[in-house]
Amino acid sequence: MTQNQLQEFRWSLEELLRDSMNKIENICGFLSQKSQSCSIEDSKGSLELDKKRLLALADLEGRMVGEIHQALNRMDRGSYGICVACKGQISLRRLKTYPTARFCTQCKKLIENGSTN
Numbered sequence: 001m002t003q004n005q006l007q008e009f010r011w012s013l014e015e016l017l018r019d020s021m022n023k024i025e026n027i028c029g030f031l032s033q034k035s036q037s038c039s040i041e042d043s044k045g046s047l048e049l050d051k052k053r054l055l056a057l058a059d060l061e062g063r064m065v066g067e068i069h070q071a072l073n074r075m076d077r078g079s080y081g082i083c084v085a086c087k088g089q090i091s092l093r094r095l096k097t098y099p100t101a102r103f104c105t106q107c108k109k110l111i112e113n114g115s116t117n
């Protein structure tokens with residue numbers, strides 16, 4: 001991976017991070033109010049959510065933030081884009097879809113098959 005490509009992934013990770021932090025902030029704001037539902041805006045449009053779903057979303061976004069931090073850490077250590085299982089390169093196409101990916105497509109498949117069987 002070139003330095004330019006790495007920089008691009010860093011930018012998209014930082015953007016994702018801002019997105020998630022915004023959502024969490026919004027959710028916390030709504031949860032502290034008395035309203036029973038709220039709408040959350042994101043790149044795909046706005047979502048109308050009740051409290052239970054808000055909590056689930058906050059949980060999900062919280063995990064996302066953790067994954068993004070881990071990906072940024074790997075970038076600092078120079079191991080970003082390298083599969084943690086087989087130490088092979090994760091394809092750029094996969095990283096573009098999942099910038100926080102830790103496994104290459106093949107290992108991910110093996111893991112998923114393992115957990116469902």
Ligand SMILES: [Zn+2]
Pocket residue numbers: 083084085086087088103104105106107108
């Ligand atoms: Zn792998």
